[in-house]
Amino acid sequence: MTKLISHNTTIPTKKSQTFSTAADGQTAIEVKIYQGEHELVLDNKLLGNFNLIGILPVLKGVPQIEITFNIDADGIVNVSTKDKAINKDQSMTIASLSGLSEG
Secondary structure (H helix, E strand, C coil), rough: CCCCCCCCCCCCEEHHHHHHHCCCCCCCEEEEEEEECCHHHHHHHHEEEEEEEECCCCCCCCCCCCEEEEEEECCCCEEEEEECCCEEEEEECCCCCCCCCCC
């Protein structure tokens, strides 16, 4: 698990990080979005997930997948992914975080 936005970060905010594949020939990745700062992912709250498909089947570590979290002033989270090699975008929106726990 990689933490992109820390607890008590002022919103609106936007953070991005680039990831890659873990296996040779991997053509998809599953993006899971969690709320929480616990060391173990199972101790955090799963907010949503989606699959980015169509990644070129090359050696692991070669694809450059940029994942961006954009939280607006109302607490609505937009998560977008971009495969930099083929310029393919995919995104999802998560309803306002205001009603969620702080765990």
